[in-house]
Amino acid sequence: QCRHLLELLKRTTLHGESNSALIIGPRGSGKTTLLNHVLKELMEIKQVRENLLKVHLNGLLQTNDKVALKEITRQLHLENVVGDKVFGSFAENLVFLLEALRKGDRSSSCPVLFVLDEFDLFVHHKNQTLLYNLFDISQSAQTPVTVIGLTCRQDVLELLEKRVKSRFSHRQIYLMNTFDFKQYIKIFKEQLSLPADFLDESFAQKWNNNVQHLSEDKTVQDLLQNLFHCSKDLRSLHLLLMLALSNVTAQHPLLAVADLVEASKQRGADSRANVIHGLSVLETCLIIAMKHLNDVYEGEPFNFQMVYNEFQKFVQRKAHCMYSFEKPVVMKAFEHLLQLELVKPVERPTVRAQREYLLMKLLLDNNQIMDALQAYPNCPTDVKQWATSSLSWL
Amino acid sequence: MPNLEHPAYPAATLLRLESLVPCRESQVSMLLSIFGEREQFTFPSIFIYGHTSSGKTYVMRTLLNTLQLPHVFVNCVEHFTSRLLLEEILIQLQNCSSETTPASRVLCDNFNDFVRLFKQAVTNQDLQDQTLYIVLDRAEQLREMEANILPAFLRLQELTDRNVTVVLLTEIVWELFRPNTGCFEPLILYFPDYSIGHLQKILSNNHPPEYSADFYAAYINILLGVFYMVCRDLKELQHLAALNFSKYCEPVVRGEANERDTRKLWKNIEPHLKKAMQTVYLREISSSQWERLQHDDGDPGQLKGLSAHAHVELPYYSKFLLIAAYLASYNPVRTDKRFFLKHHGKIKKTNFMKKHEKTSNHLLGPKPVPLDRLLAILYSIVDSRVAPTANIFSQITSLVTLQLLSLVGHNDQLDGPRYKCTVSLDFIRAIAR
Numbered sequence: 118q119c120r121h122l123l124e125l126l127k128r129t130t131l132h133g134e135s136n137s138a139l140i141i142g143p144r145g146s147g148k149t150t151l152l153n154h155v156l157k158e159l160m161e162i163k164q165v166r167e168n169l170l171k172v173h174l175n176g177l178l179q180t181n182d183k184v185a186l187k188e189i190t191r192q193l194h195l196e197n198v199v200g201d202k203v204f205g206s207f208a209e210n211l212v213f214l215l216e217a218l219r220k221g222d223r224s225s226s227c228p229v230l231f232v233l234d235e236f237d238l239f240v241h242h243k244n245q246t247l248l249y250n251l252f253d254i255s256q257s258a259q260t261p262v263t264v265i266g267l268t269c270r271q272d273v274l275e276l277l278e279k280r281v282k283s284r285f286s287h288r289q290i291y292l293m294n295t296f297d298f299k300q301y302i303k304i305f306k307e308q309l310s311l312p313a314d315f316l317d318e319s320f321a322q323k324w325n326n327n328v329q330h331l332s333e334d335k336t337v338q339d340l341l342q343n344l345f346h347c348s349k350d351l352r353s354l355h356l357l358l359m360l361a362l363s364n365v366t367a368q369h370p371l372l373a374v375a376d377l378v379e380a381s382k383q384r385g386a387d388s389r390a391n392v393i394h395g396l397s398v399l400e401t402c403l404i405i406a407m408k409h410l411n412d413v414y415e416g417e418p419f420n421f422q423m424v425y426n427e428f429q430k431f432v433q434r435k436a437h438c439m440y441s442f443e444k445p446v447v448m449k450a451f452e453h454l455l456q457l458e459l460v461k462p463v464e465r466p467t468v469r470a471q472r473e474y475l476l477m478k479l480l481l482d483n484n485q486i487m488d489a490l491q492a493y494p495n496c497p498t499d500v501k502q503w504a505t506s507s508l509s510w511l
Numbered sequence: 512m513p514n515l516e517h518p519a520y521p522a523a524t525l526l527r528l529e530s531l532v533p534c535r536e537s538q539v540s541m542l543l544s545i546f547g548e549r550e551q552f553t554f555p556s557i558f559i560y561g562h563t564s565s566g567k568t569y570v571m572r573t574l575l576n577t578l579q580l581p582h583v584f585v586n587c588v589e590h591f592t593s594r595l596l597l598e599e600i601l602i603q604l605q606n607c608s609s610e611t612t613p614a615s616r617v618l619c620d621n622f623n624d625f626v627r628l629f630k631q632a633v634t635n636q637d638l639q640d641q642t643l644y645i646v647l648d649r650a651e652q653l654r655e656m657e658a659n660i661l662p663a664f665l666r667l668q669e670l671t672d673r674n675v676t677v678v679l680l681t682e683i684v685w686e687l688f689r690p691n692t693g694c695f696e697p698l699i700l701y702f703p704d705y706s707i708g709h710l711q712k713i714l715s716n717n718h719p720p721e722y723s724a725d726f727y728a729a730y731i732n733i734l735l736g737v738f739y740m741v742c743r744d745l746k747e748l749q750h751l752a753a754l755n756f757s758k759y760c761e762p763v764v765r766g767e768a769n770e771r772d773t774r775k776l777w778k779n780i781e782p783h784l785k786k787a788m789q790t791v792y793l794r795e796i797s798s799s800q801w802e803r804l805q806h807d808d809g810d811p812g813q814l815k816g817l818s819a820h821a822h823v824e825l826p827y828y829s830k831f832l833l834i835a836a837y838l839a840s841y842n843p844v845r846t847d848k849r850f851f852l853k854h855h856g857k858i859k860k861t862n863f864m865k866k867h868e869k870t871s872n873h874l875l876g877p878k879p880v881p882l883d884r885l886l887a888i889l890y891s892i893v894d895s896r897v898a899p900t901a902n903i904f905s906q907i908t909s910l911v912t913l914q915l916l917s918l919v920g921h922n923d924q925l926d927g928p929r930y931k932c933t934v935s936l937d938f939i940r941a942i943a944r
Contacts, residue, residue: 144693149669175670177663178623188623237692238659269692356698359554363544386701388560388684395562395704398740443789446741453563453742458683474877494706 121290122155126230126263127162135255137264137285139236141271142292145350148267151292152232170229176238182247185239186210193229211250228261236266240276248277252284294349301345301354306332308358309372327371336374340381357381389481392457393489398497399442399450401490402428404459405504407479408486418463418476421451431503520578528577533716534709535570538702542574545698546642553642554698555668556677558650558685561702564745567680568648570702575644581607582644587652593660597625600645604632622663626671633673643675650679654688662694669695707739714745714752722760730759733777737784742792751787754801758783828893829906835889836916836932837939840877844884879919879929882907 128134140148159169172192179185189211231251233239239248255262266273274282274289296304309328311321331337344353360380365372393404406427410419425447432441454460455477463476490496490504520543532539546553561567575582583603590596601617619625633643645667647653653661663670664677677697681688685699705713711731718727734752742748759780767775790801825833886903910916911930919929 144695177659177666178621178626178670180621180623180657180659184621184623352696356554356696360545360698363547384699388686388699388701391701391703392562392684395565395743397743399742442741446788446792449792450741456563456682458687 119151119155122151122265123158125288126155126159135260135262136288137252137255137266138288138290139266139268139273139285140290140292141268141273143294143350144269145352146292146294147351148269148292149234152265152267171232172229173232174234174239176233176235180238182242185242185247211254228263231262231264233264233266236268237270237273237276239266240273245278245281249281249284252281255286256284294351296349298342298345301349302332302338302341304351305341305354305358308354324371331372331374331377334374337377340377343385344381353384357384360384387485387488389459389485390489390492392459393481393486394492394494396454397450398500399447400454401493401496402431402500402503403447403451403454404479404481404486405490405500406431407460408481408483408504411479411483418478420474420476421448422474424451524577528574531573531577532566532570533713534705535566535702538700539570539574541700542570546580551642552668552674553676555695556665556679556697557700558679558681558688558697559700559702560681560684562704562743563682564747565702565704566745567702571646571678571680575646580644581641582646583607584646584648586648588649591652591655593622593656594620596656596660597622601625601628601632604629604643622659630671630673633671633675640674643673644678645675646678646680648680650681651683651688653679658690661688662690665695665697704743705745707735710739710743710745710748711735714748717749717752719756727756729773729776730756733759733780734784737781738788738792741788747792751792755780755784755787757802826906828903829910831889831893832885832903832906832910833915833932834939835885835892836880836910836930837877838892839880839885839888840932877931879931881929885930 122138122140125136125138128136140152142148156171170193172189174185174188179188239245242248251262251264254260255264270276274285274287277285306328309331310325344357347353357377357380360383361372361376364376364379393401396404403424406424407419409427410423425444428447429441451460455462459481460477460479463478487504490501528539529536545557559567559571572584574580575584583600585596585599585603587596590599597619598617601619605617617628619628645664647664653664664679667677668675679697685697711728714731714735715724715728718724731752734748734755738748738751759776762772762775762779787801885907889903907916907930911918916930916932919931
């Protein structure tokens with residue numbers, strides 16, 4: 118894919134051909150890295166370096182066609198040329214810019230490279246004017262222009278309008294993470310090893326030996342296997358390694374298995390379970406009441422009054438250590454759960470409806486609740502019993 | 512307790528830092544190891560989540576201030592639109608280095624301009640390549656702003672090509688933040704809640720100098736015993752501790768008991784704390800009212816709450832109207848005949864009723880009731896004869912304005928207006944006295 122892209126760009130700059138291409142790949146598969154690598158190689162060719170003009174646009178930053186146009190003007194350093202001119206349409210503006218480029222330099226025009234990051238966000242602009250004009254110019258071949266788009270959506274072509282799609286050359290470069298586990302371990306080793314020109318040679322040697330040793334360790338391999346099964350992209354590997362490496366200090370110079378284990382445990386912690394861990398006993402009882410309601414009524418939404426009823430039933434029949442609280446106190450605990458977004462209202466609350474009768478849904482799974490309860494500190498035993506009981510008295 | 516060690520920072524500063532953040536040493540040491548030295552690049556974005564009052568904002572602020580790291584601290588609830596947020600960051604950045612030059616007005620509408628101005632501002636200051644930290648508090652508000660703000664902030668290091676890290680502090684878990692098409696995943700850190708031992712330690716630190724630490728610790732023990740089941744929020748507990756301490760000390764001040772007489776102190780304070788749970792904890796009365804009440808030591812029946820059941824004085828007929836509305840909203844139509852007529856028949860339980868026995872109306876909320884039925888029930892519960900004058904109808908309208916009843920349905924409905932009663936049983940009981 119690297120060669121493909123390199124060829125494409127060379128053709129534009131050296132032979133004056135206009136082109137367009139899309140690089141598609143899931144998040145973290147290295148699209149930007151690939152492009153940067155290719156551009157670096159390209160810049161080493163002298164002719165390219167002197168001629169090529171680059172414009173980098175990002176969908177996250179330029180949320181509007183007008184903003185995008187201003188950015189293009191700025192990156193091509195044509196502000197003083199444009200001045201205060203008012204343009205009738207977008208196309209006129211763009212054509213003017215490219216003309217200005219031509220006249221400014223030599224008789225032959227300069228090739229321009231447009232890089233559009235987060236291409237799928239440009240598609241949502243009004244009328245897709247920017248895309249239409251860019252592709253139009255790349256087809257009409259006055260100035261050699263290459264448009265390269267980077268995106269993570271595979272169906273991005275469906276989002277283009279018909280006229281835009283017809284002007285696009287349909288050249289797509291797919292980047293998929295197609296390596297298997299063995300190559301994954303090799304990548305792991307490569308990332309961790311110090312390069313050959315590191316200053317302290319003996320330390321580099323020790324470090325690399327340690328890395329080799331780590332990659333053959335069974336625990337580490339299991340860890341990496343788990344991560345590999347979750348997501349193949351290299352970004353999560355990077356996160357894990359950086360987290361483990363941050364423990365390396367002068368006193369602790371070599372990476373140990375324990376560091377990696379700890380880092381992966383931290384990454385894999387269930388966030389909802391952590392939140393439940395911090396709730397008060399009253400709030401936990403409310404969650405258990407909601408769980409029972411979900412079981413009985415098979416997932417239909419409930420309201421606060423129902424939950425309060427369940428709670429009262431529990432307190433009157435089974436509890437020895439919990440005494441009944443007043444309704445407003447329970448309401449305050451319920452609102453805390455709302456604030457933490459463990460419970461969500463089914464529809465937006467209107468002014469007229471009372472808060473207690475608003476229908477809600479619980480955003481936690483039964484398994485999550487049971488697991489979290491096991492880890493809950495100082496849980497009163499009858500609360501635990503209530504959680505695991507099935508409702509036979511209804 | 513492990514000492515915080517880090518080669519880049521002097522040991523004295525670290526010791527001071529440790530004294531300022533009790534019970535949070537492991538989180539601080541983790542943050543320090545991630546931040547590394549001043550010039551080192553760190554993760555582009557860090558996401559810190561934890562319970563209310565688990566010290567996220569406090570620890571971040573103390574850490575950045577004590578170690579003198581260049582930072583910008585913005586609260587997303589205070590600056591709730593993207594424009595306010597971006598402008599505030601740029602203004603704070605200007606103030607960061609030079610205190611002498613006044614902050615000029617920056618105009619920043621969208622993220623594109625922000626990136627450009629940010630790059631300029633960072634190069635203008637002589638940060639010497641130190642990492643700049645942008646801390647966004649209450650970051651769940653970022654989801655409500657435009658869709659590109661959150662992913663753009665997560666990638667700020669890549670977009671601006673500078674040494675900057677964005678830290679997001681919030682209570683909501685990361686899974687609810689993630690945008691649909693994915694984004695650059697931040698490093699996720701969890702601030703665990705304080706255990707009961709930690710809470711005790713932190714609360715006991717604030718003891719007033721007149722009394723001994725043990726005395727205060729015993730008081731905190733009692734307080735936690737009453738309130739721990741209900742709430743673990745450090746801020747609330749601190750508030751309650753501060754308010755009730757004077758009452759606790761009363762027997763000692765009056766000379767009835769000395770500091771060690773725990774039983775007498777407990778008997779004195781226990782009803783007081785129970786009352787506090789119903790009023791101050793719920794913010795029904797303000798803390799100044801509470802303190803005044805303690806001084807007067809008056810009859811607790813005179814407590815006037817914010818959600819003022821006793822405040823509303825309704826005229827005679829309005830009270831009956833409200834009670835009639837409550838009865839009408841919550842009882843199904845079938846039972847009217849039974850309750851309100853002199854000679855009632857038996858109600859036959861049909862199959863239909865058996866299936867729907869479980870969902871009582873009390874659980875589902877009030878049902879709308881047509882005007883005729885409301886008036887019919889009113890006539891039957893008021894002892895004397897009531898004439899259907901305009902007076903009655905105007906009282907219904909005023910109840911609607913008070914939002915004790917609510918009007919359901921359009922104005923042009925042919926069947927007549929339908930009303931719903933919006934108050935609870937406790938309120939009705941309070942009125943009926």
